Amino acid sequence: MDYPEITRAQGHYLYDGDExxxxxxxxGFGxxxxxxxxxxVVEAVHQQMQQYGAIGRLPSEIRRRCxxxxxxxxPDSHGLDVIGSTGMESNEYAGKLAAVVSGKQRFIAFENTMHGKSVFTSSLSWxxxxxxxxxxxxxxxxTEETEEDVLIMLADCLKSGDFAGCYLEPLRGSCDGAIASLTFREQLVALCKQHGVVxxxxxTLTGLYRTGPLFMASELSQFPDILIFAKSIGNGVPASCVASNIAQFHHQRALKGSxxxxxxxxxxxxxxxLEAxxxxxxPSEISRVEQTFVGFQKRFEQYGCELRGKGLLWVLACRSEAQANHFFDTLISHNYLVSKFGENIRFLPKMNTEASTIESVLSLLLTQAKVG
Structure with missing residues (x-):
């Protein structure tokens, strides 16, 4: 079943030409x-467009306040460096900044994460x-089973002295919903610091309360050198941020800005x-939605599916692409729209989503899983 052609939107709902x-x-992919x-947001954007829309990066009051x-x-150790238009652009800039600081050209990343679809960022993803x-x-x-081995592999790479930076998407939100554990994230930052790697x-997807905390990096005892966030920060207006603890004199050499x-x-x-x-x-409502997802995890496991995620970002990894297609069609026929990629179905509820809605969606899919 195909997606409907959308003609308007309001709140939680999208509408087709037949209303x-x-x-x-x-x-909007989060x-x-x-x-x-x-x-x-609409009124703020409209008011700004009436004043000016593009001034070529000249100083402005709106930029200063933002x-x-x-x-x-x-954290006090970090500052906002630049606001870009996409996570891809921000990841590109982070790489350039790490290369300037380190004098190195190579990077470490993790399979099937999503850093963008440019030449550079796709090479960090697939x-x-x-x-x-x-x-x-x-x-x-x-994963829980491979974490120790991956840390050994990471340490071996870092010891070589060949790398400028190490990228991590802490929750694999455009794949299967797998989460890098708190221990792994802590160790990654510590190992990078030990070996002088950024x-x-x-x-981009997990930041700004999407997974519960402000950032998943906020859960760490030591913040990463560079933080890229968050596609939701403009509520649909293209925006993404790069923040770092890197001295400003490096930034011009990194070709900041577009x-x-x-x-x-x-x-x-x-x-x-941000004000809204x-x-x-x-937070209690986000927690209630999260606990609704958690409550269905073991129930889906009985049918060969893995429900993974955190806060308001969850992925149902189905046992086959055929099953995922069936679930997808079922949801559309019941007036729900989700993302699907391969065997995975992704749920990105909005901030004020009610837990009862998520329970209805998951119950519908569980019923379909039971019948085959």
């Missing part, structure tokens, strides 16, 4: 956190990337989104 309403669990056409607010989210970029190394993504956490970096409209959307999140977020 059929679909409950949206795609959320960009829409407050809900579609949120009044606060940077000040974002810096309040970060073994079968169309273009190989440099001599980057992709290690297996750590640690880079890509929280046509739309630090864009005033993006800054307006970010300010409105601060006013409306209810």
């Amino acid at each position: 059929r309403a679909f409950y949206d669990l795609i959320s 960009t829409v956190f407050l809900g579609h056409c949120d009044k606060t 940077f000040e607010l974002i810096n309040q989210l970060l 073994q079968n990337a169309p273009v190989k970029c440099g001599q980057n190394v992709l290690l297996p993504f750590p 640690s880079i956490f890509d929280e 046509t739309f970096s630090d864009n005033p409209v993006a800054c307006a959307a970010i300010l409105a989104t 999140i601060t006013e409306r977020i209810q």
Whole structure:
């Protein structure tokens, strides 16, 4: 079954040309956190567009206020470096910055994570990337069973002295929902620091309360050198941030900035989104949604499926692509929209999603699993 052609959106819902309403669990691939056409964000963007939309990275009040607010989210050791338009662009800049600081050209990353689809970032994500970029190394993504072995492999790479940086997407949100454990994340940052390699956490998808905490990096005793976040920070307006503990004199050599970096409209959307999140977020409700997913994990295991995730980011890894296709069709026929890639179905609820809605969706899929 194909996706419907969307003509408008409001809150949790997308509508087709016949005004059929679909409950949206795609959320613009995680960009829409407050809900579609949120009044606060729409008005802020409209007001900014009436003043100016692009001024070529000249200083502006809206940029200053945006940077000040974002810096309040970060530890004192870190500061916002640049606002880009996509996670891919931010990952590209993080790589350039690590290369300038280290004088090295090679990078370490983990298989089947998502850092973007440019030549460089796709080479950090998939073994079968169309273009190989440099001599980057992709290690297996750590699981409970393989974590110790992967740490040994990582340490061996770092000892070589050949690498500029190490990228980690802490929750594999565009694959199977696997999570790198807190211990692994702590060890990665510590090992990178020990060997003078820049640690880079890509929280394009997981950042800004998507998984519960502000960032998954916030759970660590030691923050990574570079943090990339968060596609939801503009509530649908293209925006992504790079923050680091790297001295400013390195940044010009890293070729910071692009046509739309630090864009005033993006800054307006970010300010409105962050203010709305601060006013409306209810951690107890996010926890209730998370516990609803957790409560279905063992029930899906009986039918060969793995439900993995955290907070408001979950993936159902089905036993086959045929089963995933069947689940996908079932959801559309019941007016729910989700992302599907291969054997995986992804759920990206919005900030104010009710646990009862998630229970209805998962119960529907569980019924389908039982009948085959």
